[in-house]
Amino acid sequence: MNCPNCGKEMQEGFLQAGNLLAFNKKRHKLSLNPKDPEDTMIARKAFTATDFSGFICKECGLVIFDYKNPIVHW
Numbered sequence: 915m916n917c918p919n920c921g922k923e924m925q926e927g928f929l930q931a932g933n934l935l936a937f938n939k940k941r942h943k944l945s946l947n948p949k950d951p952e953d954t955m956i957a958r959k960a961f962t963a964t965d966f967s968g969f970i971c972k973e974c975g976l977v978i979f980d981y982k983n984p985i986v987h988w
């Protein structure tokens with residue numbers, strides 16, 4: 915897959931998150947819990963991590979992953 919930003923070849927791999935990962939419309943200072951209807955909690959696990967298949971561009975820093983399909987099995 916080529917980077918939609920710079921066009922260079924992207925490296926395939928896994929985005930591995932900790933317990934919480936959120937994409938929020940505005941930055942939250944304290945809690946990552948959703949405050950806006952457009953806020954998206956990407957990963958919320960009490961004791962385990964959440965991994966996603968994805969692509970990274972080492973050239974410009976873009977990471978692409980499908981947040982609706984986390985990898986749940988080893």
Ligand SMILES: [Zn+2]
Nearest residue numbers: 917920971974
């Ligand atoms: Zn790029």
